Amino acid sequence: SYELTQPPSVSVSPGQTANIACSGNKLGNRYVCWYQQRPGQSPVLVIYQDKLRPSGTPERFSGSSSGNTATLTISGTQPMDEADYFCQAWDRNTVVFGGGTKLTVL
Amino acid sequence: QLQLRESGPGLVKPSQTLSLTCAISGDDVSSNNAAWNWFRQSPSRGLEWLGRTYYRSQWTTEYAVSVRSRIFITPNTSRNHFSLQLSSVTPEDTAVYYCARQPGTSGTWFDSWGQGTLVTVSS
Numbered sequence: 114s115y116e117l118t119q120p121p122s123v124s125v126s127p128g129q130t131a132n133i134a135c136s137g138n139k140l141g142n143r144y145v146c147w148y149q150q151r152p153g154q155s156p157v158l159v160i161y162q163d164k165l166r167p168s169g170t171p172e173r174f175s176g177s178s179s180g181n182t183a184t185l186t187i188s189g190t191q192p193m194d195e196a197d198y199f200c201q202a203w204d205r206n207t208v209v210f211g212g213g214t215k216l217t218v219l
Numbered sequence: 220q221l222q223l224r225e226s227g228p229g230l231v232k233p234s235q236t237l238s239l240t241c242a243i244s245g246d247d248v249s250s251n252n253a254a255w256n257w258f259r260q261s262p263s264r265g266l267e268w269l270g271r272t273y274y275r276s277q278w279t280t281e282y283a284v285s286v287r288s289r290i291f292i293t294p295n296t297s298r299n300h301f302s303l304q305l306s307s308v309t310p311e312d313t314a315v316y317y318c319a320r321q322p323g324t325s326g327t328w329f330d331s332w333g334q335g336t337l338v339t340v341s342s
Binding site: 114144146148154155156157158161162167199201202203206207208209210212213 | 256258265266267268281283284317319326327328329330332333334335
């Protein structure tokens with residue numbers, strides 16, 4: 114079965130840039146989206162189709178994808194961005210999620 | 220504004236059937252422009268897609284391989300909701316269950332999620 118791999122944790126200082134990677138075989142050939150999940154809350158879509166932002170997603174969030182890796186980038190990270198982030202793609206009519214990355218802003 | 224709300228028992232005994240409903244407001248379960256999905260999340264299994272139902276001149280339902288033998292997802296057009304039934308549950312099915320909308324006819328993302336409901340499988 115298809116797998117998406119994320120680092121368990123990423124740390125960033127406020128105002129700096131955070132990069133969260135998601136890797137999978139030929140991931141660049143699939144659309145990737147990203148969700149933010151704060152403790153006790155449901156996932157919120159922040160990026161879809163690799164790089165598009167839904168209305169309501171701050172401009173500091175961006176996405177890219179190429180080869181085997183998709184990346185979520187948060188520029189000028191704010192304390193409110195501290196959360197878990199999940200990447201998601203499809204494989205043969207099945208939804209696949211990465212294991213999630215805990216972003217710590219300190 | 221779309222809102223989804225899960226409801227159902229928070230405690231289910233092993234071997235019994237878990238039943239949840241997702242109430243939709245702000246959209247239509249019969250929409251030709253959406254699909255309606257169930258997910259669950261637990262520390263051991265992470266975020267897991269369970270299945271979906273959608274209408275495109277007829278109803279289609281698709282399930283994850285991991286639960287295909289014991290899951291049903293059914294739409295209810297009169298009440299504008301859709302339901303999840305998962306039979307023969309074990310403690311491994313303990314999780315927070317979410318419903319979510321997949322927009323469009325070919326969208327690969329989920330743009331609106333319910334608040335989630337915790338289901339514990341225990342005797």
